[in-house]
Amino acid sequence: MSGCALVIFAKAPVAGLAKTRLIPALGAHGAAALxxxxxxxxxxxxAAAGLDSLEICAAPDASHPVFGRLAHAHGLALSVQGDGDLGARMHRAFTRVLAARRGALLVGTDAPALDADMLAGARAALHTHDAVFVPALDGGYALVGLRAPQPALFEQMAWSTSTVMAGTRERLRAAGLRWAELPAVADVDEPADLAHLPKGWLP
Known part of the structure:
Protein backbone atom coordinates (compact mmCIF):
# COMPACT_ATOMS: atom_id res chain seq x y z
CA MET A 1 0.00 0.00 0.00
CA SER A 2 1.14 3.51 -0.69
CA GLY A 3 0.59 7.10 0.20
CA CYS A 4 -2.33 9.22 1.28
CA ALA A 5 -5.44 9.91 -0.81
CA LEU A 6 -7.75 12.90 -0.78
CA VAL A 7 -11.45 12.23 -1.39
CA ILE A 8 -13.71 15.22 -2.08
CA PHE A 9 -17.39 14.57 -1.40
CA ALA A 10 -19.47 16.71 -3.75
CA LYS A 11 -23.01 17.05 -5.00
CA ALA A 12 -23.54 17.89 -8.64
CA PRO A 13 -24.04 21.69 -8.88
CA VAL A 14 -27.65 21.39 -10.04
CA ALA A 15 -30.28 23.98 -9.10
CA GLY A 16 -32.50 22.59 -6.38
CA LEU A 17 -30.01 19.85 -5.43
CA ALA A 18 -26.85 21.65 -4.32
CA LYS A 19 -26.55 24.04 -1.34
CA THR A 20 -30.31 24.06 -0.83
CA ARG A 21 -30.06 25.83 2.53
CA LEU A 22 -28.63 28.83 0.68
CA ILE A 23 -31.58 29.07 -1.72
CA PRO A 24 -33.43 31.65 0.43
CA ALA A 25 -30.45 34.01 0.04
CA LEU A 26 -29.17 33.17 -3.44
CA GLY A 27 -32.01 31.45 -5.30
CA ALA A 28 -31.73 27.91 -6.61
CA HIS A 29 -29.50 28.82 -9.56
CA GLY A 30 -27.30 31.12 -7.48
CA ALA A 31 -26.83 28.43 -4.85
CA ALA A 32 -25.91 25.89 -7.54
CA ALA A 33 -23.45 28.32 -9.13
CA LEU A 34 -21.77 28.84 -5.76
CA ALA A 47 -4.28 19.33 -6.36
CA ALA A 48 -1.89 21.84 -4.77
CA ALA A 49 -1.50 19.81 -1.58
CA GLY A 50 0.74 17.17 -3.18
CA LEU A 51 -1.18 14.14 -1.98
CA ASP A 52 -0.69 10.78 -3.64
CA SER A 53 -4.12 10.57 -5.23
CA LEU A 54 -7.16 12.78 -5.62
CA GLU A 55 -10.74 11.88 -6.40
CA ILE A 56 -14.19 13.39 -6.46
CA CYS A 57 -16.77 11.13 -4.86
CA ALA A 58 -19.95 12.42 -6.48
CA ALA A 59 -23.68 12.45 -5.76
CA PRO A 60 -26.13 11.49 -7.06
CA ASP A 61 -23.78 10.21 -9.79
CA ALA A 62 -20.70 11.38 -11.67
CA SER A 63 -22.41 12.29 -14.94
CA HIS A 64 -22.55 16.08 -14.49
CA PRO A 65 -20.21 17.77 -17.01
CA VAL A 66 -18.37 19.73 -14.31
CA PHE A 67 -17.12 16.49 -12.81
CA GLY A 68 -15.71 15.37 -16.15
CA ARG A 69 -14.06 18.74 -16.79
CA LEU A 70 -12.38 18.78 -13.39
CA ALA A 71 -11.25 15.17 -13.74
CA HIS A 72 -9.67 15.94 -17.11
CA ALA A 73 -8.05 19.19 -15.97
CA HIS A 74 -6.51 17.77 -12.80
CA GLY A 75 -6.05 14.10 -13.63
CA LEU A 76 -8.29 12.98 -10.80
CA ALA A 77 -10.50 9.95 -10.40
CA LEU A 78 -14.29 9.97 -10.21
CA SER A 79 -16.36 7.74 -7.96
CA VAL A 80 -19.96 7.70 -6.75
CA GLN A 81 -21.10 8.03 -3.14
CA GLY A 82 -23.94 5.54 -3.49
CA ASP A 83 -26.86 4.96 -1.12
CA GLY A 84 -27.25 5.54 2.59
CA ASP A 85 -26.88 8.44 4.97
CA LEU A 86 -23.74 10.57 5.05
CA GLY A 87 -22.05 8.28 7.55
CA ALA A 88 -22.65 5.16 5.48
CA ARG A 89 -21.33 6.88 2.37
CA MET A 90 -18.23 8.20 4.14
CA HIS A 91 -17.43 4.84 5.71
CA ARG A 92 -17.84 3.11 2.35
CA ALA A 93 -15.43 5.57 0.72
CA PHE A 94 -12.83 5.11 3.45
CA THR A 95 -13.09 1.33 3.25
CA ARG A 96 -12.57 1.38 -0.50
CA VAL A 97 -9.69 3.85 -0.54
CA LEU A 98 -7.85 2.45 2.49
CA ALA A 99 -7.74 -0.97 0.84
CA ALA A 100 -5.00 0.52 -1.35
CA ARG A 101 -3.62 3.46 0.67
CA ARG A 102 -1.97 3.91 4.05
CA GLY A 103 -4.12 6.95 4.78
CA ALA A 104 -7.06 8.90 3.42
CA LEU A 105 -8.43 12.40 3.95
CA LEU A 106 -12.08 13.15 3.22
CA VAL A 107 -13.43 16.67 2.79
CA GLY A 108 -16.54 18.32 1.47
CA THR A 109 -16.64 21.50 -0.58
CA ASP A 110 -18.23 23.74 2.05
CA ALA A 111 -15.13 25.13 3.79
CA PRO A 112 -13.17 27.45 1.48
CA ALA A 113 -10.75 28.23 4.32
CA LEU A 114 -9.34 24.71 4.02
CA ASP A 115 -6.09 25.28 2.15
CA ALA A 116 -3.25 23.17 0.82
CA ASP A 117 -1.14 23.72 3.95
CA MET A 118 -3.95 22.39 6.14
CA LEU A 119 -4.32 19.32 3.94
CA ALA A 120 -0.58 18.72 4.12
CA GLY A 121 -0.73 19.13 7.90
CA ALA A 122 -3.57 16.62 8.12
CA ARG A 123 -1.60 14.11 6.07
CA ALA A 124 1.40 14.59 8.35
CA ALA A 125 -0.77 14.06 11.44
CA LEU A 126 -1.72 10.60 10.18
CA HIS A 127 1.91 9.51 10.55
CA THR A 128 1.48 9.60 14.34
CA HIS A 129 -2.29 9.44 14.89
CA ASP A 130 -5.11 7.07 13.99
CA ALA A 131 -7.33 9.95 12.87
CA VAL A 132 -7.20 13.66 12.15
CA PHE A 133 -9.96 16.27 12.02
CA VAL A 134 -10.48 19.87 11.06
CA PRO A 135 -13.46 20.92 13.18
CA ALA A 136 -16.04 23.30 11.79
CA LEU A 137 -17.18 26.35 13.72
CA ASP A 138 -20.77 25.08 13.55
CA GLY A 139 -19.94 21.97 15.61
CA GLY A 140 -19.32 19.55 12.77
CA TYR A 141 -16.07 18.92 10.94
CA ALA A 142 -14.70 19.95 7.57
CA LEU A 143 -12.08 17.20 7.23
CA VAL A 144 -11.65 13.71 8.58
CA GLY A 145 -8.59 11.56 7.95
CA LEU A 146 -8.06 7.92 8.87
CA ARG A 147 -5.40 5.23 8.62
CA ALA A 148 -7.93 2.39 8.84
CA PRO A 149 -11.71 2.17 8.45
CA GLN A 150 -13.53 3.12 11.66
CA PRO A 151 -17.23 2.32 11.25
CA ALA A 152 -18.07 3.40 14.82
CA LEU A 153 -17.30 7.01 13.90
CA PHE A 154 -20.02 7.10 11.27
CA GLU A 155 -22.91 4.89 12.41
CA GLN A 156 -26.14 6.53 13.63
CA MET A 157 -24.68 10.02 13.90
CA ALA A 158 -26.98 13.05 13.90
CA TRP A 159 -25.38 14.65 10.84
CA SER A 160 -25.74 18.36 10.08
CA THR A 161 -26.13 19.21 13.76
CA SER A 162 -23.96 21.12 16.21
CA THR A 163 -23.09 17.94 18.13
CA VAL A 164 -21.25 16.02 15.41
CA MET A 165 -17.68 16.83 16.47
CA ALA A 166 -18.44 16.44 20.17
CA GLY A 167 -20.09 13.08 19.53
CA THR A 168 -17.18 12.03 17.36
CA ARG A 169 -14.73 12.82 20.17
CA GLU A 170 -16.72 10.60 22.51
CA ARG A 171 -16.56 7.76 19.99
CA LEU A 172 -12.83 8.27 19.44
CA ARG A 173 -12.20 8.04 23.19
CA ALA A 174 -14.41 4.96 23.50
CA ALA A 175 -12.49 3.25 20.69
CA GLY A 176 -9.11 4.12 22.22
CA LEU A 177 -8.01 5.98 19.09
CA ARG A 178 -5.35 8.67 18.98
CA TRP A 179 -6.51 11.69 17.03
CA ALA A 180 -5.27 15.15 16.10
CA GLU A 181 -7.33 18.29 15.58
CA LEU A 182 -6.21 21.18 13.40
CA PRO A 183 -7.61 24.73 13.78
CA ALA A 184 -11.34 25.02 13.16
CA VAL A 185 -12.72 26.59 9.99
CA ALA A 186 -16.09 27.94 8.90
CA ASP A 187 -18.54 25.90 6.84
CA VAL A 188 -20.76 27.76 4.38
CA ASP A 189 -24.16 26.10 4.76
CA GLU A 190 -26.64 28.76 5.86
CA PRO A 191 -27.26 32.31 4.58
CA ALA A 192 -25.44 33.80 7.60
CA ASP A 193 -22.36 31.78 6.63
CA LEU A 194 -21.97 33.68 3.36
CA ALA A 195 -19.92 36.22 5.33
CA HIS A 196 -17.16 33.59 5.43
CA LEU A 197 -16.79 33.40 1.66
CA PRO A 198 -13.64 34.87 0.10
CA LYS A 199 -14.09 38.37 -1.25
CA GLY A 200 -15.54 38.46 -4.74
CA TRP A 201 -17.12 35.02 -4.67
CA LEU A 202 -20.67 36.38 -4.78
CA PRO A 203 -22.06 38.47 -7.66
Missing part, protein backbone atom coordinates in the same frame (compact mmCIF):
# COMPACT_ATOMS: atom_id res chain seq x y z
CA UNK A 35 -21.64 25.08 -5.26
CA UNK A 36 -19.80 24.75 -8.57
CA UNK A 37 -17.33 27.43 -7.57
CA UNK A 38 -16.71 25.80 -4.19
CA UNK A 39 -16.16 22.43 -5.85
CA UNK A 40 -13.63 23.85 -8.30
CA UNK A 41 -11.83 25.59 -5.43
CA UNK A 42 -11.69 22.39 -3.37
CA UNK A 43 -10.20 20.51 -6.32
CA UNK A 44 -7.56 23.22 -6.93
CA UNK A 45 -6.59 23.18 -3.26
CA UNK A 46 -6.45 19.40 -3.26
Missing amino acids: AGRMLAHAVRVG
Whole structure:
Protein backbone atom coordinates (compact mmCIF):
# COMPACT_ATOMS: atom_id res chain seq x y z
CA MET A 1 0.00 0.00 0.00
CA SER A 2 1.14 3.51 -0.69
CA GLY A 3 0.59 7.10 0.20
CA CYS A 4 -2.33 9.22 1.28
CA ALA A 5 -5.44 9.91 -0.81
CA LEU A 6 -7.75 12.90 -0.78
CA VAL A 7 -11.45 12.23 -1.39
CA ILE A 8 -13.71 15.22 -2.08
CA PHE A 9 -17.39 14.57 -1.40
CA ALA A 10 -19.47 16.71 -3.75
CA LYS A 11 -23.01 17.05 -5.00
CA ALA A 12 -23.54 17.89 -8.64
CA PRO A 13 -24.04 21.69 -8.88
CA VAL A 14 -27.65 21.39 -10.04
CA ALA A 15 -30.28 23.98 -9.10
CA GLY A 16 -32.50 22.59 -6.38
CA LEU A 17 -30.01 19.85 -5.43
CA ALA A 18 -26.85 21.65 -4.32
CA LYS A 19 -26.55 24.04 -1.34
CA THR A 20 -30.31 24.06 -0.83
CA ARG A 21 -30.06 25.83 2.53
CA LEU A 22 -28.63 28.83 0.68
CA ILE A 23 -31.58 29.07 -1.72
CA PRO A 24 -33.43 31.65 0.43
CA ALA A 25 -30.45 34.01 0.04
CA LEU A 26 -29.17 33.17 -3.44
CA GLY A 27 -32.01 31.45 -5.30
CA ALA A 28 -31.73 27.91 -6.61
CA HIS A 29 -29.50 28.82 -9.56
CA GLY A 30 -27.30 31.12 -7.48
CA ALA A 31 -26.83 28.43 -4.85
CA ALA A 32 -25.91 25.89 -7.54
CA ALA A 33 -23.45 28.32 -9.13
CA LEU A 34 -21.77 28.84 -5.76
CA ALA A 35 -21.64 25.08 -5.26
CA GLY A 36 -19.80 24.75 -8.57
CA ARG A 37 -17.33 27.43 -7.57
CA MET A 38 -16.71 25.80 -4.19
CA LEU A 39 -16.16 22.43 -5.85
CA ALA A 40 -13.63 23.85 -8.30
CA HIS A 41 -11.83 25.59 -5.43
CA ALA A 42 -11.69 22.39 -3.37
CA VAL A 43 -10.20 20.51 -6.32
CA ARG A 44 -7.56 23.22 -6.93
CA VAL A 45 -6.59 23.18 -3.26
CA GLY A 46 -6.45 19.40 -3.26
CA ALA A 47 -4.28 19.33 -6.36
CA ALA A 48 -1.89 21.84 -4.77
CA ALA A 49 -1.50 19.81 -1.58
CA GLY A 50 0.74 17.17 -3.18
CA LEU A 51 -1.18 14.14 -1.98
CA ASP A 52 -0.69 10.78 -3.64
CA SER A 53 -4.12 10.57 -5.23
CA LEU A 54 -7.16 12.78 -5.62
CA GLU A 55 -10.74 11.88 -6.40
CA ILE A 56 -14.19 13.39 -6.46
CA CYS A 57 -16.77 11.13 -4.86
CA ALA A 58 -19.95 12.42 -6.48
CA ALA A 59 -23.68 12.45 -5.76
CA PRO A 60 -26.13 11.49 -7.06
CA ASP A 61 -23.78 10.21 -9.79
CA ALA A 62 -20.70 11.38 -11.67
CA SER A 63 -22.41 12.29 -14.94
CA HIS A 64 -22.55 16.08 -14.49
CA PRO A 65 -20.21 17.77 -17.01
CA VAL A 66 -18.37 19.73 -14.31
CA PHE A 67 -17.12 16.49 -12.81
CA GLY A 68 -15.71 15.37 -16.15
CA ARG A 69 -14.06 18.74 -16.79
CA LEU A 70 -12.38 18.78 -13.39
CA ALA A 71 -11.25 15.17 -13.74
CA HIS A 72 -9.67 15.94 -17.11
CA ALA A 73 -8.05 19.19 -15.97
CA HIS A 74 -6.51 17.77 -12.80
CA GLY A 75 -6.05 14.10 -13.63
CA LEU A 76 -8.29 12.98 -10.80
CA ALA A 77 -10.50 9.95 -10.40
CA LEU A 78 -14.29 9.97 -10.21
CA SER A 79 -16.36 7.74 -7.96
CA VAL A 80 -19.96 7.70 -6.75
CA GLN A 81 -21.10 8.03 -3.14
CA GLY A 82 -23.94 5.54 -3.49
CA ASP A 83 -26.86 4.96 -1.12
CA GLY A 84 -27.25 5.54 2.59
CA ASP A 85 -26.88 8.44 4.97
CA LEU A 86 -23.74 10.57 5.05
CA GLY A 87 -22.05 8.28 7.55
CA ALA A 88 -22.65 5.16 5.48
CA ARG A 89 -21.33 6.88 2.37
CA MET A 90 -18.23 8.20 4.14
CA HIS A 91 -17.43 4.84 5.71
CA ARG A 92 -17.84 3.11 2.35
CA ALA A 93 -15.43 5.57 0.72
CA PHE A 94 -12.83 5.11 3.45
CA THR A 95 -13.09 1.33 3.25
CA ARG A 96 -12.57 1.38 -0.50
CA VAL A 97 -9.69 3.85 -0.54
CA LEU A 98 -7.85 2.45 2.49
CA ALA A 99 -7.74 -0.97 0.84
CA ALA A 100 -5.00 0.52 -1.35
CA ARG A 101 -3.62 3.46 0.67
CA ARG A 102 -1.97 3.91 4.05
CA GLY A 103 -4.12 6.95 4.78
CA ALA A 104 -7.06 8.90 3.42
CA LEU A 105 -8.43 12.40 3.95
CA LEU A 106 -12.08 13.15 3.22
CA VAL A 107 -13.43 16.67 2.79
CA GLY A 108 -16.54 18.32 1.47
CA THR A 109 -16.64 21.50 -0.58
CA ASP A 110 -18.23 23.74 2.05
CA ALA A 111 -15.13 25.13 3.79
CA PRO A 112 -13.17 27.45 1.48
CA ALA A 113 -10.75 28.23 4.32
CA LEU A 114 -9.34 24.71 4.02
CA ASP A 115 -6.09 25.28 2.15
CA ALA A 116 -3.25 23.17 0.82
CA ASP A 117 -1.14 23.72 3.95
CA MET A 118 -3.95 22.39 6.14
CA LEU A 119 -4.32 19.32 3.94
CA ALA A 120 -0.58 18.72 4.12
CA GLY A 121 -0.73 19.13 7.90
CA ALA A 122 -3.57 16.62 8.12
CA ARG A 123 -1.60 14.11 6.07
CA ALA A 124 1.40 14.59 8.35
CA ALA A 125 -0.77 14.06 11.44
CA LEU A 126 -1.72 10.60 10.18
CA HIS A 127 1.91 9.51 10.55
CA THR A 128 1.48 9.60 14.34
CA HIS A 129 -2.29 9.44 14.89
CA ASP A 130 -5.11 7.07 13.99
CA ALA A 131 -7.33 9.95 12.87
CA VAL A 132 -7.20 13.66 12.15
CA PHE A 133 -9.96 16.27 12.02
CA VAL A 134 -10.48 19.87 11.06
CA PRO A 135 -13.46 20.92 13.18
CA ALA A 136 -16.04 23.30 11.79
CA LEU A 137 -17.18 26.35 13.72
CA ASP A 138 -20.77 25.08 13.55
CA GLY A 139 -19.94 21.97 15.61
CA GLY A 140 -19.32 19.55 12.77
CA TYR A 141 -16.07 18.92 10.94
CA ALA A 142 -14.70 19.95 7.57
CA LEU A 143 -12.08 17.20 7.23
CA VAL A 144 -11.65 13.71 8.58
CA GLY A 145 -8.59 11.56 7.95
CA LEU A 146 -8.06 7.92 8.87
CA ARG A 147 -5.40 5.23 8.62
CA ALA A 148 -7.93 2.39 8.84
CA PRO A 149 -11.71 2.17 8.45
CA GLN A 150 -13.53 3.12 11.66
CA PRO A 151 -17.23 2.32 11.25
CA ALA A 152 -18.07 3.40 14.82
CA LEU A 153 -17.30 7.01 13.90
CA PHE A 154 -20.02 7.10 11.27
CA GLU A 155 -22.91 4.89 12.41
CA GLN A 156 -26.14 6.53 13.63
CA MET A 157 -24.68 10.02 13.90
CA ALA A 158 -26.98 13.05 13.90
CA TRP A 159 -25.38 14.65 10.84
CA SER A 160 -25.74 18.36 10.08
CA THR A 161 -26.13 19.21 13.76
CA SER A 162 -23.96 21.12 16.21
CA THR A 163 -23.09 17.94 18.13
CA VAL A 164 -21.25 16.02 15.41
CA MET A 165 -17.68 16.83 16.47
CA ALA A 166 -18.44 16.44 20.17
CA GLY A 167 -20.09 13.08 19.53
CA THR A 168 -17.18 12.03 17.36
CA ARG A 169 -14.73 12.82 20.17
CA GLU A 170 -16.72 10.60 22.51
CA ARG A 171 -16.56 7.76 19.99
CA LEU A 172 -12.83 8.27 19.44
CA ARG A 173 -12.20 8.04 23.19
CA ALA A 174 -14.41 4.96 23.50
CA ALA A 175 -12.49 3.25 20.69
CA GLY A 176 -9.11 4.12 22.22
CA LEU A 177 -8.01 5.98 19.09
CA ARG A 178 -5.35 8.67 18.98
CA TRP A 179 -6.51 11.69 17.03
CA ALA A 180 -5.27 15.15 16.10
CA GLU A 181 -7.33 18.29 15.58
CA LEU A 182 -6.21 21.18 13.40
CA PRO A 183 -7.61 24.73 13.78
CA ALA A 184 -11.34 25.02 13.16
CA VAL A 185 -12.72 26.59 9.99
CA ALA A 186 -16.09 27.94 8.90
CA ASP A 187 -18.54 25.90 6.84
CA VAL A 188 -20.76 27.76 4.38
CA ASP A 189 -24.16 26.10 4.76
CA GLU A 190 -26.64 28.76 5.86
CA PRO A 191 -27.26 32.31 4.58
CA ALA A 192 -25.44 33.80 7.60
CA ASP A 193 -22.36 31.78 6.63
CA LEU A 194 -21.97 33.68 3.36
CA ALA A 195 -19.92 36.22 5.33
CA HIS A 196 -17.16 33.59 5.43
CA LEU A 197 -16.79 33.40 1.66
CA PRO A 198 -13.64 34.87 0.10
CA LYS A 199 -14.09 38.37 -1.25
CA GLY A 200 -15.54 38.46 -4.74
CA TRP A 201 -17.12 35.02 -4.67
CA LEU A 202 -20.67 36.38 -4.78
CA PRO A 203 -22.06 38.47 -7.66
